[in-house]
Amino acid sequence: MRRRSVRKVHPPGTAPGTLAFAVEPAAPARITLLTYGEGGLSERSVASTAEVPFPTPAGQQTWLRIVGHSPEALGGLSARFGVHPLVVEDIVDLGQRPKVEEFDDHLFIVVDVVRGRPDGSMEEEQVSFLLFENLLITVQERESDLFRLVEERLRAGRGKMRGLAVDYLAYALVDAAVDHFFPTLERVGERIDEIEEELLANPDRRNFERLHEAKRDLLRLRKATWPLREAVAKLERIDGSLVREGTRVWLRDVYDHAVQIIDIVETSRETTSELVDLYLSSVSNRMNEIMKVLTIIATIFIPLTFIVGVYGMNFSAEAGPLSMPELRWRWGYPAVWAVMAGISVGMLWMFRRRRWL
Amino acid sequence: MRRRSVRKVHPPGTAPGTLAFAVEPAAPARITLLTYGEGGLSERSVASTAEVPFPTPAGQQTWLRIVGHSPEALGGLSARFGVHPLVVEDIVDLGQRPKVEEFDDHLFIVVDVVRGRPDGSMEEEQVSFLLFENLLITVQERESDLFRLVEERLRAGRGKMRGLAVDYLAYALVDAAVDHFFPTLERVGERIDEIEEELLANPDRRNFERLHEAKRDLLRLRKATWPLREAVAKLERIDGSLVREGTRVWLRDVYDHAVQIIDIVETSRETTSELVDLYLSSVSNRMNEIMKVLTIIATIFIPLTFIVGVYGMNFSAEAGPLSMPELRWRWGYPAVWAVMAGISVGMLWMFRRRRWL
């Protein structure tokens, strides 16, 4: 996974609230307005946020959904809903830490979902929530299936979602966002298990590089999930009427999931550390094996080669009786073989005694 | 030990409270109803939770025991006892972190026991408790001997168990669950001691793999025990009438045990880390030994082999008096041996001086 660039910032010192749109939007943002209540649900596409009634009429819940960052769509947030310019800047600036901020009449929630793609790489998706009394505004950076199931539940009118206020809808969306970490973690966990099995069977370089990738992915997930936990914990403790008492127990469940995610991430990280140890020990073990073979063959043959070298010397028999008389003995040649066989056996015996074989 | 799959979840975004039964239950759940008091104990099997009187009559204690997760048995918890759908979801979803949650008229406790099996692998068992005023509901994921001894004490009427309310029974069961960690830790500790002894005697690859397994088991135990401690600490501090004052002192003892378990786990983890160091140092030490032998034999014989090579050259005596006159000297051959012996002794002396021998 390539790092997302640190911040697509203006030069240090630029006026705060200046909007830096990360990618020139190819198409204008898609803005949808869903109004629902016990009675039913109506949905329509709007061209700009100026068409949204605000304050929203009591007794009915409104979900304003913005997909894509276009200046037209986001520029109106400040003007129409009184959102602080810094909040708009945070919505536009990708790569935010997950956080919850309280304002007088609304909450601002940012969540950053990290998901594995089928090709093994990972992608981030930042979602911002603005929770007003009867209005929920969500801003997604691009089209995705992140909220597909929640949308369907709302449209189908299944469960109690339509009968509750937008804080429950916000909970359901945050819960869906958090739950998207689980399949990714499951996949990373499977990958680590695979690597472990292969490492035990055959520790090669490629496994180590895969392990390194898994560690990078976990580091990425960790960076995303620790502040997520903080944010959800803060959300659960928010005072005031924006989060109703009944929703709090559901948020506690989201918090449990966030803690569980961190547990899995941390345990996986420890496991990868142990696998690095395992890999290194395997490699050094294999090197030992190779060294042992070299040592044994070399130490056996080096003296033997010396001996045959001795009798390859050309000292002249004419020089006198001290000049290599062995070469002229009847049993000389067999005796040399016997000596060499004795040396080999002796060395093998020594190696076995030292448990090198 | 194979990882328990991260979560057997529905796709992210499914309505919360949707029950996902982990394993299709082969048989229906076993539901037993025990009613006891100073006077005696009666026990009967019930077909569904609808048969359980609720609120339970004062002056008598009821233990509703559900073994196995079947939709029939658990579906009724919400309807009959007013348990929150999320709690039922947590009961069904295996792999929960141990935790304690307070509700208006009951406590919800989840404990996850990790036990070693005779074949050396480890198994998890999740137990959930719902503690009402005079009613304790326990849900176990499968038949096991986890609570056998507590059951027998209750049936036999030994000790004070029958004379106290269900919060004492809940304590006794949680205590039994926590105590099941001790024999497992004892066994892991013995395994580590064995590995240490073998490592010191003969550091081979297999010991290292066993050490790796012990580390994985400890990681597993650690993941289970840290939240367990938190949960027990929270249980000890619960206000309200569900946990009676007299029970609190017993819970403090459970807390002490949980802390002791963590102590043992952490100390064992440190010990295994040191053993990894010991193993690696042993391996590198052994490699050194082997290298030393190779070096000594090679460095002694390489020059000797060169010398005998020299006198194996075929420079022709006819070329003149400068052409290998040594070969024609009377003492040439003995002199070569003398030189070679001198070189060998010199080298051995040098090695000994450098303390390589």
Place this chain on the structure above:
Amino acid sequence: MRRRSVRKVHPPGTAPGTLAFAVEPAAPARITLLTYGEGGLSERSVASTAEVPFPTPAGQQTWLRIVGHSPEALGGLSARFGVHPLVVEDIVDLGQRPKVEEFDDHLFIVVDVVRGRPDGSMEEEQVSFLLFENLLITVQERESDLFRLVEERLRAGRGKMRGLAVDYLAYALVDAAVDHFFPTLERVGERIDEIEEELLANPDRRNFERLHEAKRDLLRLRKATWPLREAVAKLERIDGSLVREGTRVWLRDVYDHAVQIIDIVETSRETTSELVDLYLSSVSNRMNEIMKVLTIIATIFIPLTFIVGVYGMNFSAEAGPLSMPELRWRWGYPAVWAVMAGISVGMLWMFRRRRWL
């Protein structure tokens, strides 16, 4: 990067408040006085702080900007504005930890900005702020472009800066100082990415030294940013009228940036640690490769060389029939080649079976 000397201190025991000017100022300090308000902005150069009206007249904001540490410029701070001698000492003493201190009628803020220079080295710049009711004094250690953009905004009268009090100006300057970490971090991150790619392709010594430098830079940045976060957090929580309620929300944004910076620093540090592991494993891997080639060639040829040595011995055919009869066999020479070919093939087969090839 060379360490900045620990402290340019007087000997231990010198009277506190004694000013130690780090570098003899080549030129006198530049002192500028900016007065602004809704109405407009006037700017003039002053020779000494004695020319600044104090207390500043209400209804107008004053920014006194001192660039360079000269005794004339700083000596007056105590006398004219009642600044504590220790504060003046802290302003003069370079290498302060970022911090915020409250006094009766002013706040003292020190920030230490670490920036990468184009040549890859890093430089520090200490900036001190003294925030009074309608007066902001900033002291910079030398001329730099740190505040260029904020200055321009103020001069151009863009945005709301002129309409707000000096606490907003202080915020804007601190924000600019903090934001100067981002481009540096971006560059360090790119460097680490580059190193990673090269390490995977070709792990050589030079990459490791570059990695070592990156680690040192990160250590430097870490030392600067942790106390920065504390300082900003304290600033956000300051009670009293010096920091207006409306400025607090902007400071929260600065705090978010500080936390984000620490996140990046810590993640980068973990990444570099993993790269060290990767490097070491690559090196040991490459060594293994080399060893393997040596072992294979040596173990194949050592026995062959022995064999040809055997038939190079000069045992005399005249000594009898046992004396190297092979040399006189018709098929002797081809048979030796056949034996040697057999040994080579056998060894290659053994190596392949052990997966060394």
Place this chain on the structure above:
Amino acid sequence: MRRRSVRKVHPPGTAPGTLAFAVEPAAPARITLLTYGEGGLSERSVASTAEVPFPTPAGQQTWLRIVGHSPEALGGLSARFGVHPLVVEDIVDLGQRPKVEEFDDHLFIVVDVVRGRPDGSMEEEQVSFLLFENLLITVQERESDLFRLVEERLRAGRGKMRGLAVDYLAYALVDAAVDHFFPTLERVGERIDEIEEELLANPDRRNFERLHEAKRDLLRLRKATWPLREAVAKLERIDGSLVREGTRVWLRDVYDHAVQIIDIVETSRETTSELVDLYLSSVSNRMNEIMKVLTIIATIFIPLTFIVGVYGMNFSAEAGPLSMPELRWRWGYPAVWAVMAGISVGMLWMFRRRRWL
């Protein structure tokens, strides 16, 4: 040191308060009753706790000392003094974490002293204190010299011990127990210093194993001392009349000692970690030395041996003038020696230039 078995527990689920006597006591416990006050001291042996007057008469202090765990001696604690069954279980169960527990009319203190034995191994000794208004009960697991000096001071009537209540006696005993760690730490520290010196002089395997033992001992001491600190801190903060105001300042001193012990343990642990690094680097350094010698000798002689091999070939002079004419040159043999000398000198020069020599 062998691990003390994790817990000599009854099977999980046994009734709490069931006593498990660790070792069958060979002899019955020794029970001594000391009564003292300003007036004097009387001491007598009692057969069972039933003989002890309780509540103890005011104006006189009583120390009931039980050495050895026999059912007779400990069984009576609950019945006679109203001690909670769990406390009695904790007294009997060896391997408790040091702790302090408050009850209505008494405090329960457990301390676990780890001492080095002359043979270098370590032993643990658990001491329990029950502190009532005018009565102190101590239970030791076996006869030892732990409290010998305090006893003598009390018997001799030196100092102010007789004039103060039993809480001062309890302090004096806890202080003595804590102080017993110092000589052990001193000895471990000396051992580490010795190992360091030997490692620097001659890093061999045995030193590493001694280091490993020292690390295990420190791990053992650490496990004993961290909870000890907590326990003493709690003791110092206990409210109520059992610990008198004047005793608190003495307990603060015990706390200081406990912190000092932890400091020493942690510093020693860090030192041992550094020594492991030192050892490993020494070993790899020595390996390098050996490798260097092998490389130099081998790389010098391998080409020379090749050259002499060349002139050992038997190409027949009869085959023609191209067939090894060198062998028939007048200066051929000296020329070969000259070439070989040149190669050797060249290589030595290259090695020196690369700083391998």
Place this chain on the structure above:
Amino acid sequence: MRRRSVRKVHPPGTAPGTLAFAVEPAAPARITLLTYGEGGLSERSVASTAEVPFPTPAGQQTWLRIVGHSPEALGGLSARFGVHPLVVEDIVDLGQRPKVEEFDDHLFIVVDVVRGRPDGSMEEEQVSFLLFENLLITVQERESDLFRLVEERLRAGRGKMRGLAVDYLAYALVDAAVDHFFPTLERVGERIDEIEEELLANPDRRNFERLHEAKRDLLRLRKATWPLREAVAKLERIDGSLVREGTRVWLRDVYDHAVQIIDIVETSRETTSELVDLYLSSVSNRMNEIMKVLTIIATIFIPLTFIVGVYGMNFSAEAGPLSMPELRWRWGYPAVWAVMAGISVGMLWMFRRRRWL
């Protein structure tokens, strides 16, 4: 640096308050009494503490300075000034952790200064302060220049020291003691920088041993400075009249210095850890270089030596035409050289392709 012995303690169980004089004082302690105020300063030597007026007369400040631990000088502290026997024990017992303790009418402060000596070793010096209303007692373990400059300032009457109470004098002395860490740290930092440069140029064993020494020194400094910070923090927060409001701001400055010292120590420790990595990687890198040379030379010459060995065999031409006919070919000898040259070039090409050259 040799460890200071853990504690020069009496056997465990000795009465608290028993004084153990670390070193038999060669000379009696030097006791000086300085009395000062706005008006002037008088100084005289006293023989024992009994000569000091106590309580000190209001309106004048007294500094009682004791240098050296002699029973005569310290024995009187308890009797004359009501100092707790444990405090006197702490003063005498060297090796105390820095700490601050509050008593009814005085504060007790211990500081442990670690300074580098010119010969590179380190020395400790313990200083104790007893701060009464108008009286400051300092006890130093031996003569030293620790407070020379403060003394001179006081004698010379420079600055405001004479006009303020003894709490300001205590601040000035503690500040001087803390500032003595800076030159030592500066020197350790320079040493580490030197080691780093040498390591990069030429990683040899001696550098590693110097690094190991630097780490030990840092460990020593760390052990001294963390509790120092705690102690100063506590001093700053002390309530009551002993520390005047105006002195608190000066103490905050001391606290800042203590934090800065810890920052430097911790950063230096991290740097040394990275240098260990750098050293180990350098060593393994250099080993690789050596191995590569060996491998290349060996792998090139081993096959060549085999070939020349082949033609050194003595198969008899008389045995038949299959018996080494090459030896009798006209171009046999040049052909062998051509084959060998081809093999060498081929291998060099292979090595280059694998980037081993």
